[in-house]
Amino acid sequence: MQPIDRRTFVKAVAGTAALAAREAVTATTASPGAVFLSTWIQGKAANARAAETLKSGGSLLDAVEKGINTAEDDPNITTVGYGGLPNAEGEVELDAAIMDGARHRAGAVASLRQIKNPISVARLVLEKTRHTTLAGEGAFRFALQMGFRPQQLLTPESLKKWLDWKADPKRQTFWLNPADNHDTIGMVGTDGQGHVVAGCSTSGLAWKIPGRVGDSPLVGCGVYADDNVGAASATGDGDLMTNYCTSISIVHAMARGASPQEACVELLRHIVKTDPANRTAQVGVIALNTRGEIGAACIAKNFQLKYALWREGEGRFLESITLF
Secondary structure, rough: OOOOHHHHHHOOOHHHHHHHHHHHHHOOOOOOOOOOEEEEOOHHHHHHHHHHHHHOOOHHHHHHHHHHHHHHOOOOOOOOOOOEEEEEOOOOOOOEEEEEOOOOEEEEEEEOOOOOOOOOOHHHHHOOOOOEEEEEHHHHHHHHHOOOOOOOOOOOHHHHHHHHHHHHHOOOOOOOOHHOOOEEEEEEOOOOOOOEEEEOOOOOEEEEEEOOOOOOEEEOEEEEOOOOOOEEEEEHHHHHHOOOOHHHHHHHHHHOOOOOOHHHHHHHHHHHHOOOHHHHHOEEEEEEEEOOOEEEEEEHHHOOEEEEEEOOEEEEEOOOOEEO
């Protein structure tokens, strides 16, 4: 993958994409300080909660965890935590991961049932064990041991959607077009002193085959953080992105000298170069480096990545650049 000249790239982007790109680049020149970057509309509330947690004396890990909790707790968000759309059997299975760039350590859970805050369970995997990832029944038992209480994660609304899907003789199955249910929350943050953390939480693809795990809880795929460089997260087709180890690829590109924006674009262009069919893939990525510079990009217009940025006490909602 060849590095992309930032000025040439920005000049080539037209319309709304160009405006979003210029706004992102302008933001990168702001004075140093805490920065939070999160995917989708739920990211704005998540960033605000994260910033308040940090301001109140919490750690950066606390901030990212609590920020993501806001999406997990919201029953109106059908792709994360409580109210998340279930698998093909009507069970909500949650995935999450959090990574500490200082210790280069992560905690993750996959296929976790009956616990609405998987990011908090993942945090305890990081803090309380020598493991990185717990899955399924083992993750559930660990959560109970840590004091979490099981609960029904289906809301009346999400249950109705599953029943409607189940009753449809022409229903789509695990290859369901994910345009309406890929609102994973991914978050990357820095405390303004060179420390970075990345986190991600999702209920995954609606109506998925039970046990399916996407990129979100996989270290290097859905999340990656390194205090020597920066952090990245991803959203979209988790099965595809797992094959490209999206987040670690972006961080490694930054380590080679690319800006966060250049690194995001470099990775997405590589995905399309290896398989032209990916030109319409639903893939979006966000990144920031230890200086608080940011990047965000998606491959196709049919999956326009919208993201939230918090910097210098102000939250904004933006659209990423689109490559094709």
